[in-house]
Amino acid sequence: MKISHLARLLFHSSLILLPETQGHPVPWDNTRGLIQARDALGYIEVELLNQDTGGYFTLPFGSQGSLNTLIVDTGSSDTWVYDGNSDDCRHNGCAQNNFFDYSQSTTFSKRNITDPFTLAYLDGTSVSGYYAYDQVAFGSTTLKEVPFAIVTTAPQSYVSQFVGLGFPEYASLAIKGGHVFPSIPQLFKSQGLTKRTAFSYWLNGNSKAGHVIFGGYDKSRVLDNQLFTLKLVQDGKWSLAAGKPLTYSVDFDSITQNGNTVTAKDTKYVALLDTGSTFSYFDQTTYDNIKKTLGATYSAEEDCDVLPCSAGDKIEFQFNFGKHSITVKGSAFIFQGYMSTCRFGVGVIGSKETHISLGIPFFRSAYTIFDQEAIEVQIGQAINDKDTVKDIAVIPEYDGVDDIEGEDALEWCSADY
CATH class of the missing domain: 2.40.70.10 (Acid Proteases)
Incomplete structure (x- = not known):
């Protein structure tokens, strides 16, 4: 590659x-x-x-x-x-x-x-x-x-x-x-x-x-078919000029691990949901805490932070959106390096930056519906790495009524096969 x-x-x-x-x-x-x-x-x-x-x-x-x-x-x-x-x-x-x-x-x-x-x-x-x-x-x-x-x-x-x-x-x-x-x-x-x-x-x-x-969307790939709804927020000068959200950005509260807060305390974030970003990007505090939890260290030879490839196998992080959360395995932040070690898959945006980017490490654990008409996303814990019987629901025409943030997703009609 x-x-x-x-x-x-x-x-x-x-x-x-x-x-x-x-x-x-x-x-x-x-x-x-x-x-x-x-x-x-x-x-x-x-x-x-x-x-x-x-x-x-x-x-x-x-x-x-x-x-x-x-x-x-x-x-x-x-x-x-x-x-x-x-x-x-x-x-x-x-x-x-x-x-x-x-x-x-x-x-x-x-x-x-x-x-x-x-x-x-x-x-x-x-x-x-x-x-x-x-x-x-x-x-x-x-x-x-x-x-x-x-x-x-x-x-x-x-x-x-x-x-x-x-x-x-x-x-x-x-x-x-x-x-x-x-x-x-x-x-x-x-x-x-x-x-x-x-x-x-x-x-x-x-x-x-x-x-x-x-x-x-495939209901069989969402844990307990439980999706929570997040309204998109205006983020960036083009969004503010347009008077409406132009990106899939949502309010984000925190990351916790074993009850300990990993993100900066008393800080509210805006998170861009970005499937095109290989890494996730946070402020310096969050970066340092995830790095410490996984045991990553800087390698002059590879000019980046590296860690054992099995470092995150038994570690889980909770990504918290209000009263809802998605569990992300520590292994999602670990990428194969150029040599025998693995690379730490987190980047730094700024020391106190509150605009963060949730990239591929997050999406390895989340099932996400992106809705440009309702201007919202719906997120659930993904069911991965095993066979299921497909149960695909057709998303109906938008009736102009926004879903309420935090409520479970609407029950859509299914096309079982």
């Missing part, structure tokens, strides 16, 4: 993420039927390739079905792939891994969007290209007229492609005052494939595959 130390720039006024580890996944065997479409039932299930660095889709782009593997990212709203014909793509290796050749697609269109696509990284590098439209297949279902960016200029070190599932107003062009493209969840609804602009995300612990279900 090739690892890049570039960090994505999240367009957030106060949350500045330090460089995170991004991985390039091994391509899927497309004959295994890992993508399932259930459009007749009002939902579409797409299975995730579960890797150390996060969850990935492998999706056919264009009429020729060019396979591309992309990180599924709730922390951004941009979807982009490499242009296989560009010089930068050939030089940095993406032409041997993931790319899109638009010249082979009869459904490709640039339309009249002349604004360039640009994303900057904290180390000074960036990716850039142009916007286009084409079809993207999800199993037997094809989503038409999908807007995405094609990257022609990229750094020498390979950066993974992304499929952004955030709010449309939070895309890189939109926050610059440019064109606002519909989000992928919106396209599923507008093309009659789902009833609501909502989807569920389940990584399945450390197993090989989880899923994203557009328009539904």
